[in-house]
Amino acid sequence: MSDYDSNRNTQPKEVDRGRRAFLLWVPVGIFAGLAATVATAAFRFLRPAKSLQEAAWNDVAPLAELTGEKPIMRSIVAEHHAGWASTLEEHFVYVLPQKGNQVLSSICPHEGCNVAWRAEESQFFCPCHDSYFAADGERMTGPSRRGLDPLPTREKDGVLQVKYQSYLNNTEERIVRG
Amino acid sequence: MSKRTDSPETEQPKESWVARWTTLEDIERTLIDKPSSGFEAWARTTAGVVVMLLTLQVVTGLLLAFYYIPSTESAHTTVAYIEKVVPAGSWIRSLHHYGSQWLTLALVFHLAQMFWRSTYRRRPVGWMASVILLGLILAAGATGYSLPWDARAFFGTRVTEGIAGGLPVVGDAARSWLLGGPEISPITLARFFALHALIIPALILAVLAARLFVFRERGLVSAAEERRLEKWMHRQVMRNAIAAGVVFIALALFSLMYFAPLGPPADTAAPGYLPRPGAQFLWLFQMLKYLPGRAASVIAVALPGAIIFGLAMLPFLKVPLRRVMVHPRRNIGAVLFALGFLLFTGLTIAAYIDDSRNPLTREQFRRQEAEETAFRNAEFTPLRARTSESVSIESRTGGAPMQNDNGKKGGQTSPSPEGSASPVATGNNPGSPPESYITHCSACHGTRGQGAPMFTKLLGVGSKPRRSVEDIIGLLNDPLAYGIEPPMKSYKDKLTESEKREIAEWVASLK
Secondary structure (H helix, E strand, O other): OOHHHHHHHHOOHHHHHHHHHHHHHHHHHHHHHHHHHHHHHHHHHHOOOOOOOOOOEEEEEEHHHOOOOOOEEEEEEEEEEEOOEEEEEEEEEEEEHHHOOEEEEOEOOOOOOEOEEEOOOOEEEEOOOOEEEOOOOOEOOOOOOOOOOEEOEEEEOOEEEEEOOOEOOOOOOOOEOO | OOHHHOOOOOOOOOOOHHHHHOOHHHHHHHHOOOOOOHHHHHHOOHHHHHHHHHHHHHHHHHHHHOOOOOOOOOHHHHHHHHHHOOOOHHHHHHHHHHHHHHHHHHHHHHHHHHHHOOHHHHOHHHHHHHHHHHHHHHHHHHHHOOOOOEHHHHHHHHHHHHHHHOOOOOHHHHHHHHHOOOOOOHHHHHHHHHHHHHHHHHHHHHHHHHHHHHOOOOOOOOHHHHHHHHHHHHHHHHHHHHHHHHHHHHHHHHHHHOOOOOOOEHHHOOOOOOOOOOHHHHHHHHHHHHOOHHHHHHHHHHHHHHHHHHHHHHHHHHHHHHHHHOOOOOHHHHHHHHHHHHHHHHHHHHHHHHHHHOHHHHHHHHHHHHHHHHHHHOOOOOEEOOOHHHHHHHHHOOOOOOEOOOOOEOOOOOOOOOOOOOOOOOOOOOOOOOHHHHHHOHHHHOOOOOOEOOEOOOOOHHHOOOOOHHHHHHHHHOHHHHOOOOOOOOOOOOOOHHHHHHHHHHHHOOO
């Protein structure tokens, strides 16, 4: 026998229980509201940046230089904005004079190494995982799931220009990043 | 004597899941102090407010760490990015900035409230934990102030440095250990960051852990008393939650209305810049005005140190103090505490008044404010990242001057020998690698010979011994003969002789 028992018996049980539930739920509710407010802000704060900035047009070469049978390699320097930094990045592209000056990215669609033109076989070849592409960029053999990626081009004042984009690698479809 | 055995079979409700599987009830018992009601019970909700604000500091601090970079090149840009670009960024930074000041204030009220109830006698560990927490929060505020690396932060660091350097005997050592060298440098920022984001939070956690899990400050009580206390505790938790909720809403609205300050970068501050510390240090700042040089440094460290130490030791001074504080003279302690409180408040107010009275200061502050507003309203300008690749590209493209967020030159600015102003390089550029290099070498050595993580950089190779053009051709045929180990493999049969030569010539030309 203790004070505890007598104490307890003098109180109406139902009221006591309801009161206790209330006492429990008020703080829980307040803390939940508080946490939800901060969590909402945290979600917005951490959500990945939506899209990359629209790429600019870069000169590739004067049209007069783009002749001949085989693909011509050129380098472009594109400005790249991501987050708080802006970098100048050098990219390599192949111009196909035989295909209306189509411009192919040299990035292998498999895992992103630079593909090389092999004149003796008239093929593009990726030295990393042995993917082969035809002279027009079509996929031939190897692990790559699609052909080389063409880039948007335009001609301006007798100069071929390209808009450098990067694509998700290792997909069958061509999906632009950003 | 166990509490549960008194009322064994019938009435005792089944032990809850919480009681059975967690130590939460033990912690609750650690926290329970003498029950109180009315104003006193509400005064005690400073505890809940402190817990809420401390948690908020941790959460917002962790969030800021997702964007912040503690380097002198990037710190200011990343903070500007948080402020101007990231959604909810300026709110979260405001919460963190003003939250630290509110937390300091809440801790002072908490100590006052505990002192008033003589808690330090009944719960020495709880009391000491709160005092040490106040010291750590002040330290976190002082170190955190430097992290945005704007003019305000830079001068804040100067003052901290000056105070540390003015310490008797250990002054020089304290200064150089804090700065990581003879002057403020990138090392300093890294140190302040490590202290602010790693060391001090770890110490705070240790204090809280000791408070909650190590020490037991209650004697055993009867089950009836236990029951009564638990009920009171539940009501008190509710009061705490309400107080914490109200303070949170106030702080949230305050942070929506007021930006955390961020001025232009440290190195662009105009001469005559007037720095002011955060609100929680204004009293110290004001006091330094009244004290001469070296004494000021000593007092600036000694006084807060002595106050913190004295307060922490209060439980051990119980014999004389108790004698002093026994009824009817117990008010002496309260008077002392109140005087101290008034002194701090008075000094803080005096600091504000001083600044608003002096027309020169007022003018300078107006200028600074205008500067800050202009900077805040300006669009975010990204930092030009200076990778080795971009530098080599810049030097090739004529080193077009690059403006970064600071408005200073961010890249390599020496004009290139080619003098080409075009930002676009075509394949005919003398610096461009041969196609065969791109094909066979660039995957590992980089498109400009800059290397990659784990792979050798080729820049400057030509000036090393045994790396003439002929040597490089030989190396391509038989790397091992030149002391080069795998993953570099032989290109004897993979390249034609002319390809080997053009690669070797290009690589040897890399500077």
